[in-house]
Amino acid sequence: MQPVRGSTYTVYVSLEIKESLGLILDDDDALPDSGFHFAGNCHEIVEGGTIEMRVDSPRLGLGILANSFSDYLSRAGVALKEKNHFFLKDCSFYSKDDVVPLEVVSYRSVLRFIGLLEESAYYLDEKAEALIFYKDGRFEVPVKYGHQDVSVFDNAALEKLHVLMSGKLHEEQKRSLLAETVIELTASLSPSERFSYLVKNIDELYSKAQVGYNLFSTDFTYEKAKEEVHTFKLETTSRLHKVISEIQTQLLGIPIATFIALSQIKRTNALDAQFAINTVIFFGAVVFCLLLGGLLVNQYLTLTTIEADVKRQRKAFEKRFETTPEAYVGVFDGICSRLVFQTGAIVSIAVLTVLVALISLVFYVVHTRPIFDALFS
Known part of the structure; x- marks a missing residue:
């Protein structure tokens, strides 16, 4: 020409x-x-x-007709968005070709990376080509990078970061963590170096974001475990309290029954009115002891059911919150200790009830001579 x-x-x-x-x-x-x-x-x-x-x-x-990929990156408007039509003369590549050079593949990954950071940033200033963050003031990350940055971009780390940030669970928290990590990694650098550093060290960005999320999720799990354990503790404590409160009145009747049996039974040598009185008092004490014994058995079975629920719930917590045992171990140990104490108290009361019945029997037989004579003469 x-x-x-x-x-x-x-x-x-x-x-x-x-x-x-x-x-x-x-x-x-x-x-x-x-x-x-x-x-x-x-x-x-x-x-x-x-x-x-x-x-x-x-x-x-x-479109853009560029001598090379480096030439293409120097053109305006390509840092944030790929042009629909461009041609690289040195490798005869057109943007719509099926076979894509590795440098263009990495470039498209960098654009995905920018999109991922945009979701965590306060906003993307397209005119200034800068990501805007806020933490103790405005923090800018100008989107400036070159051919060398693109050539070393770690696509595998981008995929891991994408997986970490995807999903609805803790979405806002993950975005906030990524933004904080970006600021932490680049705060000491000049604005023009920040994005280039992120591109070259995306694996470090992912690692720090992952560690931050792990710490957050651990704290979240710990708080959730504490909340559920607290709820279970209140329910179980209420059930245990009910076991004792239901027999408190009957427990007060033990010393009363003993006093009646010992003070009202008097010595008699014949089948007279005192004999009838002694017999009625004795059988009244026996009936009371039998009723109390039945109630104690029922309360013991209730404690056994509560104990089984506690063991089952503890196994469930061990599976769900295996990384935060400190959130529930102490509470369950306390519940188990109270179960042991109340079971021991029920057994002791049962033994005391049997002793009351035996004492009443001995007192009745000794003071009611016709019964004593019939048994031992």
């Missing part, structure tokens, strides 16, 4: 140029955008001949 004057050139027509110019000149939409101005008609374009035409800059909306 030889210049004639200004932007007018003499062009040697090869087969490729003939075909390309034919397509452009026949397309009324493409011709104004192409920058080509040819005064003749398509029949004058003959392979092996020459034509004279004016060549101006094409409309940029057509």
Whole structure:
């Protein structure tokens, strides 16, 4: 292509140029955008001949024609979004080709990385091409990177970071943690170096974000375990309290029954009115002891059921909160201790009831001589 004057050139027509110019000149939409101005008609374009035409800059909306990928990255507007149409001359790559160079694959991953950071940032200033964060004031991360940054980008680390940030569980907390990690890693750097550092050290960014999330989830699990254990403790304590409160009145009757049995039974040598009184008092004491014994057995079975529930619930907590045993071990140990104490108290009361019955029997037999004579004469 030889210049004639200004932007007018003499062009040697090869087969490729003939075909390309034919397509452009026949397309009324493409011709104004192409920058080509040819005064003749398509029949004058003959392979092996020459034509004279004016060549101006094409409309940029057509895309980018770059000598190399580094040249492409130097163009305006490509740091945040891939152009729909661009062509790299050094590797003959068009943006819509199926076979994509590794550097373009990494570039597209960097754009995904920017999108991931945008979700954690306060906002993305597209005009200034900067991610804006806020922590103790405005914190900017200008999106500036070059060919070298893209070439070393760790796609595997990006996938791990994407997995960490995906999902609805703790979504806001994870975004906040990522933003804090970005600020922590780049606060000591100049603004122009921050994004480049993140691109080169995305694995470190992921590792620190993962550690932060693990600490958060552990604290969350601990608080949740404490809340559930507290609820279970209140329910179980209420049930244990009810076991004792239901027999408190009957427990007060033990010394009363003993006092009646010992003070009202008097000595008699005949089948008289005192004999009848002694017998009625004795059988009253026996009936009381039998009723109390039945109630004690029922309360003991209730304690056994509560104990089984506690063991089952403890196993469930051990499976669900195995990383935070301190949240529930102390509470369950306390409940188990109270279970042991109340079981011991029920057994002791049962033994005392049996002793009351035996004492009443001995006192009745000794003071009611007709019964004593019938048994021992």
